[in-house]
Amino acid sequence: MDYIREYKKYSSSYYVSEGTRTTAGVMIPVLTASWLGHLQAGIALGLGAMCVALTDNTGPIHHRINGMVAAILLIFLASLLTGFSIAYPWLLAVFIGVMGFACSFIGVYGTRANSVGGAGLLVMILSIDERYDSFQVLRNALLVSGGGIFYLAISMALYRLRPYKLLQQALGDALISTASYLRTRADFYNSTVDYEQTYKTLLDQQVQVHNKQNLVREMMFKTRDIVRESTHTSRILMMIFLDSVDLFERIMTSQQDYRHLHEMLDKSALLPAFREFILKIATEAEETGLALQEGRRSRLNPALEGELKALENRFLEVRASSMDDSNIEGFISLRHILDSLKDLYRRIEALHRYTSFDKKIGTDTSSREDYSRFVSPSEFNLKLLANNLSINSNIFRHSVRVSLSLVAGYFLSKILPFGHGYWILLTIIVILKPAYSLTKQRNIERLTGTFTGAVVGALILWVIRDDRALVGLMIIGMVIAYSMLRVKYMVAVVAMTVYVLIAFHFLKPGDFTEVLRDRLIDTFAGSMIAFIATFAIPPRWEHEQIQELLQNAIEAQAKYFSFISKPFIAEPLNNLDYKLHRKEAFVQLANLSDAFQRMLNEPRRQQKKSQVIHQMVVACHMIISHTATLSSYRRLAEEYASDKFKPIIKASLGHLENAARLLEGSKDANAILNDEENFVIREELKQLLQQRLRELAAGSLETATRRKLSELKTLADQFEYINKISIELEKLSSRLVSSN
Template identity: 40%
Template sequence: MNYLDEFKKFISSHYLYTGVRLTLGAVIPCLIFHHYGILNNLIAFPLGTLLIGTTDNPGPVHRRRNSLMIAIVTCFVVACVTGFLRHIHFVSFIEIILFGMFFSLVGVYGNRANSIGLISLLVFVFNIDDHISREMVLHNALVFSAGGIWYLILFLVLQKIRPYKLIQQLLGENFVELGKLLSVKAGYYFAKPDYDELFNQMIHQQVILRENHETLREILFKTRQIVSESTNTSRILMLMFLDSVDLMERILNSQQNYSNLHRAFDDTKILRLFGTYISWLAAELLQIGLAVQGGFPSKPKHDLDEAFNKCQLAFDKIRERRMTHDNVEDFIMLRQILNSIQDITERIKKLHRATAYDVDLSKDYKPNVETDDFITKQEYSPRILLDNLSFKSSHFRHAFRVTLALIIGFLSSLFFDVGHGYWILLTIVTIMKPAFSITQQRNIYRIGGTVLGAFFGFMTLYLVKDDTVIFVIMMLAMIGAYSFLKINYFVASTGITLYVLLWFNFLNPQHITAVLQDRVIDTVIGSIIAYFVSSYVLPVWEHTQIKQYMKEALDANRKYFDNVSIIFTGVSLNIGELKLHRKEAIIAMANLSDNFQRMLSEPKKQQVKMEEHHQFVATSHMLTSYIASLSTYAQTVGQSYLSEEFKPMIRQIDRQFETAIKVIEGEQHIGNEVIKESLPQNQKLIELLTVRKKEIKEMGIEKSAQSPARKALSDFKTINGLFELISTITIDEIKILNKISDEV
């Protein structure tokens, strides 16, 4: 890892931008109130700014604006209801049940609704405690809402001033992550690659990219200023995003049989040369990402044309020296890699130009797809909520766990002498998530971050006596807390604890020791409650959900394959449908991988059939890659290689997909005689291969290199080989699914 590049990426990221915006939005009003001596009466104002601000997830402007307005109204109602009724304990229990269930269950409507539900629960927790007098309930609710309105105004003003800033930040991050994906790919070409580790890194990067692409699609395709009223800047941003999606496909479809590659060429330097050059291309993508984030033109770090020419020259030399009619297939594979590298090089050179917002690039650009088809549509029908009122729903089970944990936490705050009892409930709300693995991780991070933050807070107050210095430290802690809230909960928890303690020191320095002790004790109590409830009360283990993700991956790959393969039978290409099915296949693959990664964090006894599930994830990754490779040929030379002999191959592969789906649904168990079925031989390929070998034998490598048969054989063999690989992979998946069903 290059820490300097990671630091540059963070400095220009939307995470730091968000942390600074939230911090200044909360602190500037505090300074004004302090100047006029009214801060103590208006302390709910910055709290409203911070809490409402955390619901502001990246997305289209109108959705961000609407979610902020809904959050302000919802939190005002919750604050009033809770504040006026909190002295009646049995009513408080009813509120815990109603609010706990409803605001946890609204997660069925997506991340934005889930954020509003979480903040509403936090407002409920803040107001259920007796630290606010009854006379101040309405006053505090209004002040809290005013803080939220202030953040809304701040957001709208900044959006007006810099309308493309968030898109640039997310798009830049996208290119940085693409660079990391390509860097992982380079690892396959160096000596003695660790295939399992490289595969896990590939999966991790694809999950990150999938989330990034979904957010960017929503913003770009739903922003009027970009789609309908486009400017040069907006067209370039759209162009770069679509190019990045194509580039990701190109990286994925460069999948090869790396064991055979190393067997054939490990005694030469060509694989290491390819790996080094791919690493250079990854570094170029990093430069492009940082430039897009920062809003400045990128400058190439290397002379790509010269470097690629060296790769081309090395290939030509080794082909001239070593290729025979017996190993021609190995050199076809090497040629495919060189072609992929050349394509990626040209795309990166184009992206370098795009960072300067070159008008020539954008003037002829027109999207050739229906953008609405590429956005995940979120329905908000009440029927969705009602359909989830069942213990079969993972959302309902999560809501039930949260509610039960809140009840236990509330009882603990009543029966035990803790100074800030609502911190127990606060810990429960922020830690508990639908997935056990995430809850467990956040639990550890919350305790560790709280203890570390408390230590830093104590040392700051013990060693530093200058209020100005303490205030600066508090500001930095706030910025760090809200910058890392979405990417590293341990750092965020440390920052939150540190700035909360320093804030209390300014408000009431006489009781800071008690506050520090309460913070640690209440956090530990809340964490213990969250751990036991999430572990033993209706837990949802990942192995119970993985079959659904496996089926979705199979369905998506089957549709992707069907859409791509029919082009080789003479059906015209529909680029919009092709890209839509590609998107769905990549999303399904990332979701499956994400589910498997979460399973790895669960207790060992819940890691059921891990080896088989890992094999299925790996084969699904390869399957999508091979279909993406076939898609590349379909779009470039598909109409030139039409063959009736592809039709029975396509039908057989489609039957294999259907069989795999039936196995996963429990409808069918396939015997070995079906699994051993192989694709019919392609007679046209056999003829071309015979002609090519004869040319090499009679004419030699140099003269026969210009033969039309060379290009035809290379393309046709690759296409046929991809059909064979796809068939082999689907059969492997049937075998894996049979093993899984045998062990149930």
């Protein structure tokens, strides 16, 4: 692993920007107030800034503003009501329960709304150990909300100074993930490839690419200045994003029957050479992403063009010396993979050029479609809340679980003769998540991180006595904690525990072992409550809802395939509709893959029918890859469009529709054409193959027959692959529903 490169990817990412911004927003008022002799006021200001910062997730600017304003209002009310309730323990317990449910339930509106609710809970929890009179309660609430306003001002000032920085970082991060996806696909060219593990890794990486592309899409298409192409920079960023989405689809177009390819061509030693070049292309894609994050120009490796030419020459030499009737199909497939690599090279070359932001680069996006159709509308309506007020709703179960756990944690904190009650409650809200797999993972990471951080913090306080050095380490710990919060949670917990111990060292100088003991005990207590609550009020297990996700994915893929097939039967294809159906197919596949990964982390007894579901998820990934491959050959439709493709298209769509109906619970099935009718175009290919073999016997390599056989066979192969997978999906759907 290149550790320097990994460090650059992390240090230039928007995660670090968020962490640094949060740390500055918290520490500036604390340090300033401390210098003026008002430390307690500074702590209240810092608390408000921290809570609002947690809602300032990367996204469209107006979403960020709305989230922060909502958080400021909520933390003011939460601080006020908590302060007035503290004198009445039973009233405070009721308030904790109501806040726990309400602040968790608004998560139904999405991640940002969930962060706003989290800010309200955080202020409430961190205020329950403080007792103030009425004036002090109001003063504290104003200070907390004032800290939030201060952070809002900092965040907006930074945005005005560098309006495109976060977008560039998010776009670079998406390209880096795309490069990782391409690097994993290169493993298929390794003779010792583990197909099952590689597909599993691809599914996980595809979810990451989708999520990151969706974030960029939201930031770009919901930011008015960018959509209206107000500046050269915004137009360049728009071009980079649109080309990066096409790049990801193009990467998926290299889908082949890799087992068959290895059987035919392993002896030629060509596949390892292809793998090496794919890895170099992936490195170039990663370099463009890193350059975008760092705000510099990237340059294409000048040797890459020569290496591509050398790879093509090697392919031609091996083909001329060893191609015969036993491996001709393999060489045809490899030829098209080579064409795909040439196309990837040209796309990467263009992305490198874009990173210069040169004004000479043409950025005419006037022909681009209606961007608003590519993003989901953000609407807040009461109907969504009402629909989720049901025990069948996962967010409702989660909200009840959080509410009861917080009340239990509060009463436990009153019983225990030591510790701080807020740390138990803080542990509970951090660990409890709507999905079991996330709760389980957070529980383990929270415990491990707290114990590790406690050891590291103790060593620091034991070895270092200089206060300035300790303040520096505390600030570094805050930056690491807030920047790692959504990337590597355990690292964030370690850093958070360290800076909290140092902070308490300043607040209460003396023996830090008492604080250390309290943190460990409270963390363990909170973890146990969260663990028990997860089983007492279980979430909806993934096997209970994954069938619907499978149905959605198959239906979306059927529409995607239906649209991309139109040019091959001489029907017009609307480019906007094609792109919308492509996006929807990718979204549904990502949702399915994500749910399956969560299912694998659930208790084994809840992993029902996991083998069949795994086969279906992989089949869905393969069918969308072959459909993407088919889309890359649209230029061939002008020459080869024919009614001969209609039977196999109709049959494939029929199998997919049957699979979706079976998953929906329907017993009806369409009459599907038999195999002989599906593959009528194969007769023409057999004749072309015989003619090509006669040409090879006569020593003729580059002929019109070679070109036609190669192109027509490639099209037929993709239709046949899709047909076979659709049949398999129909069978697997039948097995899945019959085992219910």
